[in-house]
Amino acid sequence: MIHKADWKRKIFILCNTLFLTLVTLISIFPIVHLLAVSLSSNVAANAGVVKMIPVGFTLEAYKFLMEKSDFLIAFGISLKRVALGTTINMVMVILTAYPLSKEKSAFKARTFYVWFFAFTMFFGGGLVPAYIVIQRTGLMNTLWALVIPGALNVWNMVMLLNFFRGIPKELEEAAIVDGANHFTILWKIYLPVSKPALATILLFTIVGHWNAWFDGMIYMNSPASYPLQTYLYTLVTQNFNKKLLTMDDIERLKNVSEKTLQIAQIFLGALPIMLVYPFLQKYFIKGIVVGSVKE
Amino acid sequence: MKKRRVVAMIMFILIMTSVFFAGCKKEVSNTPEETGKTENQSQETEKKAEEEAKKDTDPYGKYDEQVVLTAVGGVRPPEQPEVPAGTTPENQSFIKICEDTLNVTIEYLWTVPDEQFEQKFKLSLASGDVPDIMKVSQQQFDELIEAGALADLTDIYETYAIPEMKADYEGLDNVPLKAATRDGKLYGMPYAVDPHQEIQLLWIRADWLKKLNLDPPKTIEDLEKIAEAFVKNDPDGNGKDDTYGLGIAKDFYSGIASIKGFAQGFHAYPAWPEAWIKGSDGTLVFSEIQPEMKEALLGLQNMYQKGLIDREFATKDLGKVVEDIVAGKIGIVYGEWWVPAWPLNLNKDNEPEADWKCYPIVSADDKPALTKVNRVNVPAYNVVSKNCKNPEAAMKVMNVYWDILFNKDPESRYGDLVKAENGFVNHYPPIYNYMAMTQENNYKLINEALKNNDPSTLISSEQKNIYESSQKYLGGDQSGSSWGFYFSRIEENGGWGTTRKVRDAGHLMYNEYFGPATPTQVEKGSTLEKMKVETFTRIIMGAPIEEFDKFVTDWKKLGGDDITAEVNEWYKDNKMN
Structure with a gap:
């Protein structure tokens, strides 16, 4: 429907544009700032004079990084983790959400399982038991320690479950009449019409795996096997408020001044995830169920 | 319908509680066994230690059979640019030195960046992984003593610590040792710092x-x-x-x-x-x-x-x-x-x-401004697990470290392995002591040497380095x-x-x-x-x-x-x- 362009409408469009531009700029500024600092000279970066434009432009930090094996290795581990973890997560979420989306008459133990999973959302064993489980099951210091404990994300599963429940039953019934079994229904009907939900969950999962740092820190036995975010975390949390300084600490503080290098790594670390968004965005817009069924 | 839901709920509760109690039961049944074992072990350790003390009281004495000490490490990048890339605590040259001179080797259970050490260490302790040797904070030190997890080092310190280390503690009136003592037992070698360093x-x-x-x-x-x-x-x-x-x-x-x-x-x-x-x-x-x-x-x-x-x-x-x-x-x-x-x-x-x-610092009135200093400044304690079979080996390791850093001409005793370019990193060893009076000693000796233009009185390699860079500065380097x-x-x-x-x-x-x-x-x-x-x-x-x-x-x-x-x-x- 096209509105007649009266003055009220014009003001709304103006305000809306201004507001959205502002929000966009606020989101973009930090990234531009990071990029500018990473391309500046070390002295300027340390003095905090770099704003949006590099001061004393240099590619030194990036050159150094490309030769620095730590960063590249951590980057590779993160990619592996995202690939493996996302696959496991998606399979688990879909396979769990489908049966739980059925009516109780079709799946008798449904209530029990829903409670069973919901319970884990509110109660956890805590850090120490989790650590001991990982240690005793022999997962410690392997990539599996990062993907198996969170293999089923209950929150995502509940989201997908609710989406499945919103799919008109007639679709499923029609498929059954045509002789489809549950796997066919899931694969041929539910998944194709659930693309928006799946894209959302996929995005959450990828971002979640990419950004996770804490598990890498506690389950890995040496910094050489850290994923990227754990590696970055250790870079930026140089202990500044050391209150009792020893000789060693003073020596170390000198190293902190490699600020451009830190920022360059943060920027590169955020880059892949920024690239994922545009690719998934189209699924948020299309693939809505409307129109599948005539009533 | 309703009945089934109730049954399901009961089942659920039963499963959860059984899982819960299974966990408890195991812990309960394990604990006495384990404590019994540790007690026996520590008695054995004591006996063994006594025997060995009799036959060997050399602070740098070499073992006939290789002794393994397990350790954990907080890692920071090395400061010296000469250290080869890829040098980790696991492959640092200090371990090789200990193997060559003491026949003691150090095995790392895990390493983690220094800032995260505390957390990882807590988890590791909670899960029962206690390394033989470790460097811990005051709080962890107190907790480990409370838990009875530490070896008594009183006699080991007396017998095995080298005189230079003892002299350093004496320079601080032995207060650091006092801070590491509970009920008359010395539970750790304090890593002491001259308290005057915090003068404002x-x-x-x-x-x-x-x-x-x-x-x-x-x-x-x-x-x-x-x-x-x-x-x-x-x-x-x-x-x-x-x-x-x-x-x-x-x-x-x-x-x-x-x-x-x-x-x-x-x-x-x-x-x-x-x-x-x-x-x-x-x-x-x-x-x-x-x-x-x-x-x-x-x-x-x-x-x-x-x-x-x-x-x-x-x-x-x-x-x-x-x-x-x-x-x-x-x-x-x-x-x-x-x-x-x-x-x-x-x-x-x-x-x-x-x-x-x-x-x-300046004062607001006619009285001079005083600056606060601690009686003692101990940022960390080097401790030995109660289950360690050769606690005196830990002392020997610390002796060797001290010998390399603060005694004259370590190259003559340990060869080129003590050099940074061969993988010696000052802060990598899992336990070590630094000379608390370093600043004072350096200040006196180096100023003396600069005045007489004669570096032969300098002792440690650190002093020689500072002497050289001071000469560079006095020669006009304005960086x-x-x-x-x-x-x-x-x-x-x-x-x-x-x-x-x-x-x-x-x-x-x-x-x-x-x-x-x-x-x-x-x-x-x-x-x-x-x-x-x-x-x-x-x-x-x-x-x-x-x-x-x-x-x-x-x-x-x-x-x-x-x-x-x-x-x-x-x-x-x-x-x-």
């Missing part, structure tokens, strides 16, 4: 003073005037109003840009860990609830209102303040002796005309790092030079408490500290000073009175004079 000094940009025709401050009043001139008279001459007087970070207690030095001018002693000073009745009182603290906060409030402190200081951590220092926006900062080595050197690199000078090195360590009116003067003048206020954290401190300490920092920040930013009185009442009520009683209980048996 006043750092001022002398080039700005000169430009504005000002004299160095003698009193707090002078200091305020200088700060005002630094703010208003455009000392950097760029025509912009972009300079602050006094640099203060929101974290009040760090080694630089804290409120400590300024408050000490008012005879108040804010500190972390808390300072317990002797009150008028001879008992210990908490320094930060004394009336002097109120005066100090009023002084800071006054500075803030006049715009002499960054109006946004409450949001600036040390890193941000350092940026301002480097950018040349701050002309006055309180700090310890090492600040020329970082971050003032960065400012000098950025602005070569910057000329930082160092002065003793920030060589100035920072020289001005902090060697220069008579520099960091350590001034620190010594303050120390020798006796302008010190001792923190008399060096016991473990008391039960109430463990329980409520962090809440009290948070309340304290928030109140102080508010007052400095202009809140009515009555808030201080309310803070004192609250502090006492919320556990402070209990802590005071506990501290004084300890003090009865541990008076220093």
Whole structure:
């Protein structure tokens, strides 16, 4: 429907544009700032004079990084983790959400399982038991320690479950009449019409795996096997408020001044995830169920 | 329908409880066995240790059979640029040295970046992985003793510690050892630092003073005037109003840009860990609830209102303040002796005309300002697990480390492995002691050597390095790092030079408490500290000073009175004079 362009409408469009531009700029500024600092000279970066434009432009930090094996290795581990973890997560979420989306008459133990999973959302064993489980099951210091404990994300599963429940039953019934079994229904009907939900969950999962740092820190036995975010975390949390300084600490503080290098790594670390968004965005817009069924 | 739901719920509860109890049961049945085992083991260990002590009391004695010590490590990148890339604690040359000379090898259970050490270590302990040797914080030290997890090192220290190490502790009147002793048993080798390192000094940009025709401050009043001139008279001459007087970070207690030095001018002693000073009745009182603290906060409030402190200081951590220092926006900062080595050197690199000078702290009245020092400064303890079969091997490892770092010509005994380019990193070994009196010894020996132009009297390789870089600086090298090195360590009116003067003048206020954290401190300490920092920040930013009185009442009520009683209980048996 096209509105007649009266003055009220014009003001709304103006305000809306201004507001959205502002929000966009606020989101973009930090990234531009990071990029500018990473391309500046070390002295300027340390003095905090770099704003949006590099001061004393240099590619030194990036050159150094490309030769620095730590960063590249951590980057590779993160990619592996995202690939493996996302696959496991998606399979688990879909396979769990489908049966739980059925009516109780079709799946008798449904209530029990829903409670069973919901319970884990509110109660956890805590850090120490989790650590001991990982240690005793022999997962410690392997990539599996990062993907198996969170293999089923209950929150995502509940989201997908609710989406499945919103799919008109007639679709499923029609498929059954045509002789489809549950796997066919899931694969041929539910998944194709659930693309928006799946894209959302996929995005959450990828971002979640990419950004996770804490598990890498506690389950890995040496910094050489850290994923990227754990590696970055250790870079930026140089202990500044050391209150009792020893000789060693003073020596170390000198190293902190490699600020451009830190920022360059943060920027590169955020880059892949920024690239994922545009690719998934189209699924948020299309693939809505409307129109599948005539009533 | 309903019935089924109830059944399902009951099933669910049953499963959960059975899982829960299964966990408990296992723990219960395991514990006595395990403790029994450890007791037997430790008895065996003691016997064995006694036997070996008889046949071998050589501090550097080599074992016939290889001894394995398990360890854990907090890793920081090596400082020396010569260290080959890829050197990790696991492959450092120190392990090779121990294998060659002692037939002791060190196996790492895990390593983690230093900042995360504490957390990983706690988890590791909770899951039952206790390494043979470890370097732990005061809090962990207390907890491990409480849990009975540590070996008694009393005899081992007597028998195996090398005389140089003992002499270093004696230089500190053996107070560090006292701090590591519980019920007459020595549970760890304290990594001791000379407590005088925390003496507060006043750092001022002398080039700005000169430009504005000002004299160095003698009193707090002078200091305020200088700060005002630094703010208003455009000392950097760029025509912009972009300079602050006094640099203060929101974290009040760090080694630089804290409120400590300024408050000490008012005879108040804010500190972390808390300072317990002797009150008028001879008992210990908490320094930060004394009336002097109120005066100090009023002084800071006054500075803030006049715009002499960054109006946004409450949001600036040390890193941000350092940026301002480097950018040349701050002309006055309180700090310890090492600040020329970082971050003032960065400012000098950025602005070569910057000329930082160092002065003793100034007082608000006619009494000299005292600086607070601890009776003892032990950031870490080297400890040995009770289950370690050869606890004396740990002592030998520490002996070798000391021998390499602080005795003459280690190359003659250990070969090229002690060099950085072959993978020797000073802070990589899992346990080690540093000479507490390093600064003092270096200052004396190197100044002597520079005067006589004769480096042959120098002992350690560190001293030789400082000697060389000092000569470079005196020969005209004006880079920030060589100035920072020289001005902090060697220069008579520099960091350590001034620190010594303050120390020798006796302008010190001792923190008399060096016991473990008391039960109430463990329980409520962090809440009290948070309340304290928030109140102080508010007052400095202009809140009515009555808030201080309310803070004192609250502090006492919320556990402070209990802590005071506990501290004084300890003090009865541990008076220093």
